Amino acid sequence: MNTKNKLKIAIAAFLMLGMSASSAMAASDTGTAEATVVEQITISKTQDLGFGGMLQSGTGGTIIISPTDGAVTPSGVQTTGATATRGEFFVNGEDGRSYSTTLDASVDLTGPVGATPMTATLTKDNTGVIFGGDILFIGGTLNVGINQAPGAYTGAFNVTVDY
Amino acid sequence: MNTKNRLKVAIAALLMLGMTTSNAMAASEIGTADVRIAERITIDKKDDLSFGGMLQSGSGGTITVSAEDGTLTSSGVQTLTPSTGSRGRFFVNGQQNRTYNTTLDSTVTLIGPPTSNSMTASLTSDNNGVFGIFGFDNVFIGGTLDVGVDQAPGLYTGTFNIAVDF
Numbered sequence: 001m002n003t004k005n006k007l008k009i010a011i012a013a014f015l016m017l018g019m020s021a022s023s024a025m026a027a028s029d030t031g032t033a034e035a036t037v038v039e040q041i042t043i044s045k046t047q048d049l050g051f052g053g054m055l056q057s058g059t060g061g062t063i064i065i066s067p068t069d070g071a072v073t074p075s076g077v078q079t080t081g082a083t084a085t086r087g088e089f090f091v092n093g094e095d096g097r098s099y100s101t102t103l104d105a106s107v108d109l110t111g112p113v114g115a116t117p118m119t120a121t122l123t124k125d126n127t128g129v130i131f132g133g134d135i136l137f138i139g140g141t142l143n144v145g146i147n148q149a150p151g152a153y154t155g156a157f158n159v160t161v162d163y
Numbered sequence: 164m165n166t167k168n169r170l171k172v173a174i175a176a177l178l179m180l181g182m183t184t185s186n187a188m189a190a191s192e193i194g195t196a197d198v199r200i201a202e203r204i205t206i207d208k209k210d211d212l213s214f215g216g217m218l219q220s221g222s223g224g225t226i227t228v229s230a231e232d233g234t235l236t237s238s239g240v241q242t243l244t245p246s247t248g249s250r251g252r253f254f255v256n257g258q259q260n261r262t263y264n265t266t267l268d269s270t271v272t273l274i275g276p277p278t279s280n281s282m283t284a285s286l287t288s289d290n291n292g293v294f295g296i297f298g299f300d301n302v303f304i305g306g307t308l309d310v311g312v313d314q315a316p317g318l319y320t321g322t323f324n325i326a327v328d329f
Contacts, residue, residue: 024202024203025203025204025328025329026204026326026327026328026329027203027204027205027206027327027328028324028325028326028327029206029208029253029325030208030322030324031208031211031212031253031304031322031325032212032321032322032323033211033212033213033214033251033273033286033306033308033320033322033323034211034212034214034273034318034319034320034321035213035214035215035216035217035226035273035284035308035310035318035319036215036216036217036247036317036318036319037217037218037219037275037310037314037315037316037317037319038217038218038219038243038316039218039219039316040218040219041218094316163218163243
């Protein structure tokens with residue numbers, strides 16, 4: 001072997017040693033895994049929707065309760081006795097989170113035996129965001145029939161909240 | 164071995180070869196020297212692994228993120244919709260058509276708010292394990308999160324390790 005080849009081999013060996021740095025053949029990194037647990041949303045009734053008391057009406061009419069401020073507006077009927085009040089539900093859950101509300105469109109109120117039921121359409125008012133809870137107000141329009149039979153009329157409606 | 168030592172060895176090799184000059188009765192041989200230059204392999208995170216949001220659960224359960232396609236399935240816990248759960252992704256760069264190995268932590272611990280219990284997720288990966296014609300590949304990360312009974316509300320995060328090599 002001549003000097004020239006030996007020199008070439010030596011230089012090749014030198015280069016290889018410089019090349020085989022272990023960090024080039026492997027690499028690593030880190031990743032993040034995350035998850036969020038959210039408080040359950042809850043709803044509880046604090047006040048029923050009450051259309052109050054009224055005199056039997058020969059014309060029939062309506063009683064409207066505003067969910068925004070509870071204002072009562074009768075038409076064709078004369079109110080008496082118990083004051084009408086909007087319904088109230090307390091909604092709670094994760095602070096700062098918004099939620100949606102699903103409310104029945106109407107509710108049937110059933111009275112004494114033989115009486116024609118009355119129907120009330122339902123409306124709502126709330127902020128839709130939980131800040132230390134949220135209050136969901138329920139109002140609506142009660143349709144009173146001609147000579148609606150005297151008595152107590154009640155009905156149940158559904159309201160659902162979810163994130 | 165540091166650079167200084169390597170240099171010394173290389174020079175020693177050079178010197179040694181110089182010493183063995185044969186003279187009379189000389190014979191010659193052809194030697195071959197070759198060196199292979201390999202590309203580096205690199206890995207960079209592109210997307211974190213997220214199990215998304217869920218409602219606190221009275222029963223506890225699991226949330227699974229598929230590494231294959233990122234779909235979310237859950238058992239015993241209600242996930243928030245639309246879900247923000249998604250698989251992780253790491254971009255790996257290397258050498259065209261060359262295979263490589265992946266080493267991934269088997270689990271990751273997610274720590275939440277003070278006084279809360281941690282959650283553990285097992286990890287899975289999906290990738291080709293071989294670089295394509297452009298010399299890169301994606302490693303997708305999924306896993307199954309174990310959610311405790313009445314797991315405390317809050318944000319939980321954890322860090323996991325991944326390594327690749329030729």
